[in-house]
Amino acid sequence: MKTFNLNEISYDNNSKVYFSILSNSDIVENSKQIFGIKKLKTENHLISTYLKDSEKKNSQINNSSINKNHFFIVEKISNFNEDLKLMLSVNISTNYENKFSPRENQTTTEYHFNNSILRISTEDEFSLYMRSIRDKYFPKRFCKENHFESEFWYNLITYKKRSITINVPELLKGEKIYFHLFSSWKNKINIKNVSHISNQFKNILNVNGN
Numbered sequence: 395m396k397t398f399n400l401n402e403i404s405y406d407n408n409s410k411v412y413f414s415i416l417s418n419s420d421i422v423e424n425s426k427q428i429f430g431i432k433k434l435k436t437e438n439h440l441i442s443t444y445l446k447d448s449e450k451k452n453s454q455i456n457n458s459s460i461n462k463n464h465f466f467i468v469e470k471i472s473n474f475n476e477d478l479k480l481m482l483s484v485n486i487s488t489n490y491e492n493k494f495s496p497r498e499n500q501t502t503t504e505y506h507f508n509n510s511i512l513r514i515s516t517e518d519e520f521s522l523y524m525r526s527i528r529d530k531y532f533p534k535r536f537c538k539e540n541h542f543e544s545e546f547w548y549n550l551i552t553y554k555k556r557s558i559t560i561n562v563p564e565l566l567k568g569e570k571i572y573f574h575l576f577s578s579w580k581n582k583i584n585i586k587n588v589s590h591i592s593n594q595f596k597n598i599l600n601v602n603g604n
Contacts, residue, residue: 407487409505411512439565440471442469462576466572468572468573486512486556488507499518501551516551530572
């Protein structure tokens, strides 16, 4: 398969994250972007994708977090089949502890380092199924043709130790479907600083109490 790398993100010296599109046909990017939205085209699909990032810092406890989220709308523009995948993968150069961490409406894999945590995630299969029921950027025919316990839903997402891959289902010409892939990084909170802040609050409460 052919791979188009949308973004390569370095959170720290330990890890890199890659957002990619894979297809068995050529992938061409439109050089024009409107409001940060990238347009890519394969032989049979039009892909609109947008990267949203955010960063939060708390200087009092020396804590920060960074989020990088890719949103995808895929439209079928032909009557021919194509193997199309959306992938979020990581490259890690140090020791880590790997944890599979299901969250509400999401499936998340965590990588724990000495001083930080990296997460990659996407919507879980049940959330995709519910969007299909509501016809919310997931064609309703998929839930009608495939009950939730069927292999269709469990084959939509492939989980590996260092990647999450969305296997875009075969669409009909003109149909659109939406997916997103999330990554986040945060440094571990300094417990001493947290204790210091807690003591400050206790002192304030004691003063107010008097």
